[in-house]
Amino acid sequence: MSTMKLHVSDPASLLKLCSTLHDKNSVEIQIKVNKYLQEQTEASLVFLVPLFLESEEAVIQVLGTKQLEREMRFPVTNNALNVAVKRRCSIASPSRDLNRDLQDMIRTVISPVPDTFLNVPVPHPKQGTIALLVCIVNYADRENAEFICSELVLECFRFCLGTVLNTVAYEEEKRLKKQCQSLLSVARNLFSRLGNMSDLLREIMTEARKLTNAERCSLFLVDHDHNELVAKVFDGELSNQAVKEVRLSINQGIAGHVAATGELLNIRNAYSHPLFYRGIDEATGFRTRNLLCFPIRKEDVVIGVAELCNKNSGYCFDVFDEEVAMAFSIYCGISIMHSIVYKNIQDAQLRSKVSNELMMYHMKVSDDDVRRVSNCQLDHTKIQIDNFSFSPRMILLTDTPCFVLRMLDDLGLIQHFRIKREPLIRFIMFVKKGYRDTPYHNWMHAFSVTHFAYVLIKNLNLIDQGYITQLDALALMISCACHDLDHRGTTNAFQMQSCTVLASLYSSEGSVMERHHLSQTLCILNTEHCNFLDCLSPEQYSKCLDLIRDMILATDLAQHIRIFAEQQEMLNDGYDKNNEKHKRLLLSLLMTCSDLSDQTKDWKTSKKIAEMIYEEFFKQGDMEKSMGNNPLEMMDRDKARIPELQIQFLSDIVIPVFQLLAQLFPPAKCLVEATEINLQCWSRATNIFLERWPKGHSSMEILTDPDFEKEVLELLNFL
Numbered sequence: 037m038s039t040m041k042l043h044v045s046d047p048a049s050l051l052k053l054c055s056t057l058h059d060k061n062s063v064e065i066q067i068k069v070n071k072y073l074q075e076q077t078e079a080s081l082v083f084l085v086p087l088f089l090e091s092e093e094a095v096i097q098v099l100g101t102k103q104l105e106r107e108m109r110f111p112v113t114n115n116a117l118n119v120a121v122k123r124r125c126s127i128a129s130p131s132r133d134l135n136r137d138l139q140d141m142i143r144t145v146i147s148p149v150p151d152t153f154l155n156v157p158v159p160h161p162k163q164g165t166i167a168l169l170v171c172i173v174n175y176a177d178r179e180n181a182e183f184i185c186s187e188l189v190l191e192c193f194r195f196c197l198g199t200v201l202n203t204v205a206y207e208e209e210k211r212l213k214k215q216c217q218s219l220l221s222v223a224r225n226l227f228s229r230l231g232n233m234s235d236l237l238r239e240i241m242t243e244a245r246k247l248t249n250a251e252r253c254s255l256f257l258v259d260h261d262h263n264e265l266v267a268k269v270f271d272g273e274l275s276n277q278a279v280k281e282v283r284l285s286i287n288q289g290i291a292g293h294v295a296a297t298g299e300l301l302n303i304r305n306a307y308s309h310p311l312f313y314r315g316i317d318e319a320t321g322f323r324t325r326n327l328l329c330f331p332i333r334k335e336d337v338v339i340g341v342a343e344l345c346n347k348n349s350g351y352c353f354d355v356f357d358e359e360v361a362m363a364f365s366i367y368c369g370i371s372i373m374h375s376i377v378y379k380n381i382q383d384a385q386l387r388s389k390v391s392n393e394l395m396m397y398h399m400k401v402s403d404d405d406v407r408r409v410s411n412c413q414l415d416h417t418k419i420q421i422d423n424f425s426f427s428p429r430m431i432l433l434t435d436t437p438c439f440v441l442r443m444l445d446d447l448g449l450i451q452h453f454r455i456k457r458e459p460l461i462r463f464i465m466f467v468k469k470g471y472r473d474t475p476y477h478n479w480m481h482a483f484s485v486t487h488f489a490y491v492l493i494k495n496l497n498l499i500d501q502g503y504i505t506q507l508d509a510l511a512l513m514i515s516c517a518c519h520d521l522d523h524r525g526t527t528n529a530f531q532m533q534s535c536t537v538l539a540s541l542y543s544s545e546g547s548v549m550e551r552h553h554l555s556q557t558l559c560i561l562n563t564e565h566c567n568f569l570d571c572l573s574p575e576q577y578s579k580c581l582d583l584i585r586d587m588i589l590a591t592d593l594a595q596h597i598r599i600f601a602e603q604q605e606m607l608n609d610g611y612d613k614n615n616e617k618h619k620r621l622l623l624s625l626l627m628t629c630s631d632l633s634d635q636t637k638d639w640k641t642s643k644k645i646a647e648m649i650y651e652e653f654f655k656q657g658d659m660e661k662s663m664g665n666n667p668l669e670m671m672d673r674d675k676a677r678i679p680e681l682q683i684q685f686l687s688d689i690v691i692p693v694f695q696l697l698a699q700l701f702p703p704a705k706c707l708v709e710a711t712e713i714n715l716q717c718w719s720r721a722t723n724i725f726l727e728r729w730p731k732g733h734s735s736m737e738i739l740t741d742p743d744f745e746k747e748v749l750e751l752l753n754f755l
């Protein structure tokens with residue numbers, strides 16, 4: 037226990053010191069310790085250098101009894117102090133081996149700076165590392181002076197080390213917390229300016245100057261194509277577009293070096309640095325003293341360089357500034373990249389808008405086309421189109437716009453809403469053009485669906501009986517006409533599987549194609565001279581668009597299957613005309629019925645529709661095969677047993693839908709019956725089909741063989 041005995045210290049003074057170390061402030065504590073050690077060693081100056089081992093940094097806050105205006109941080113690695121740390125014993129070093137800054141600082145307390153000073157390392161009793169250094173300047177000249185000083189220090193810190201280290205660590209934590217907070221608020225500031233690149237760059241420099249207390253700043257972006265640096269912000273002023281851009285070669289000067297190496301440069305004396313270019317100072321009369329130049333990266337690539345010039349208040353940039361600059365540069369990199377991405381997205385959006393305008397312009401429906409429809413010479417009373425058994429597909433393609441007009445007229449909608457004919461006709465003709473030439477999902481399909489909705493509204497007296505309003509009826513008719521706009525003859529599953537543009541736009545919300553049909557509808561509606569809905573009040577207009585949205589999305593069979601149970605429940609509980617939810621379910625049901633209405637026509641139609649649908653399905657199946665995917669059996673021309681698939685489709689989906697309709701509207705029973713006849717036909721067809729199939733006929737050949745249709749009909753007539 038002899039080590040516990042004090043060799044040189046005066047126990048009373050040391051105890052007195054210990055009893056006063058209760059401040060929560062490392063400066064106060066260091067002043068007291070320094071003062072004690074100055075008295076005991078009779079030195080003119082004692083100061084402590086606490087070490088942060090993780091960061092290999094030293095920090096000096098107090099010289100003797102004087103608190104520095106600004107704490108000094110520097111790396112211990114390249115320093116005279118490091119010798120004592122490495123050797124772990126007291127050592128007298130020449131003062132000139134100290135940092136220039138530190139020498140300057142000491143000069144403010146003792147001038148001239150003495151030649152040597154004693155450096156005493158204090159080890160951490162548990163960790164075995166050096167916790168701090170004590171520097172003793174001008175100590176009493178006595179025998180064994182160095183030994184006595186070291187002993188005084190070690191004995192002192194045997195009691196005070198914990199207090200000193202803990203307060204220093206506590207303040208370091210506080211400093212880091214503050215640094216984090218200020219970086220966070222910088223990040224918030226930067227990230228709110230992503231929409232405007234020049235605004236962002238200016239703000240980056242303002243923040244960088246604020247954080248490091250620099251006098252001036254410049255920012256360069258790297259132009260990798262030309263190996264050049266482009267000056268974006270000079271001295272806090274955004275470079276004017278009118279003034280020619282300032283460009284530097286990437287291997288020129290300090291900024292070029294930083295861009296090339298990606299490493300931060302902290303230059304304490306600009307004029308003695310070989311890379312420094314005096315030309316600018318000479319031209320501007322500005323005097324550059326010191327520089328902190330750091331890279332801004334996107335991942336590993338340097339995309340920019342920031343140059344901070346002249347630390348205010350006469351100091352140099354220190355380790356603290358370097359640290360902040362590196363953290364800050366990460367935010368700069370992220371915000372610059374995001375700003376670029378944001379700009380690209382905005383540009384892409386604008387370009388797509390412009391090209392859409394161009395397309396719309398060329399797709400333009402001429403005034404002549406519109407006039408032809410509005411002056412239609414057809415005798416519309418000659419054919420009666422308003423019954424369930426009428427086949428809209430027998431109407432000539434060129435006459436269809438006129439018939440849409442006639443249906444809307446007949447429902448009293450044009451008159452009721454005072455719809456202007458010209459934009460309405462133009463809208464209808466745009467919609468017609470918006471369909472592709474696919475086997476099934478083409479304009480004739482949309483037209484026949486629209487016709488069926490018309491027959492439903494008219495024959496079931498939906499408006500007069502208060503089931504739906506005129507606005508609902510209008511939205512229903514528009515939805516039918518538009519519900520498959522720009523269909524590509526492929527399913528939702530196909531879009532997802534082959535990662536089409538449409539899938540990337542809409543797959544997260546489901547009903548990929550239906551969302552596209554809706555988007556196309558709104559696009560046409562917003563085209564010049566097409567918005568025939570501007571006669572609606574704003575409330576009616578937005579309600580109408582909501583209805584259109586719901587109804588187009590309802591044409592996804594997956595959506596129908598989701599809400600089928602709700603529709604059943606609604607009809608079992610009794611339909612309530614005043615219930616908004618009931619009305620929505622009814623409108624969805626009307627859409628589904630209209631979309632599937634082909635199957636309520638005669639057998640010839642049912643079979644013809646199957647031909648079209650399987651032609652489309654098989655084309656998709658072929659594409660899937662060529663992409664190395666396995667199509668559904670239904671889409672595979674070598675596997676699809678069409679009659680069986682039709683039986684399944686009619687009995688599982690179509691008949692239940694029309695049964696629901698007939699449950700609410702008894703006159704619709706005929707639709708169920710007509711579909712059931714087709715079901716029977718497909719039943720008969722199964723045998724004929726299976727007979728021919730093994731003989732090498734493809735499923736499509738069998739279906740399109742005229743004898744097939746006849747044979748099925750004959751079998752039916754036998755009944």
Ligand code: 7OP
Pocket residue numbers: 593631632633634635645646649670681682684685
């Ligand atoms: N008749 C039809 C369709 C066969 C009027 C569609 C499907 C689902 C299950 C078959 C099946 C097809 C589907 C409409 C009409 C149109 C139904 C969506 C289809 N006869 N199909 N078919 N459909 O996905 F067993 F392709 F748009």
Ligand code: ZN
Pocket residue numbers: 481485519520591631
């Ligand atoms: Zn459809």
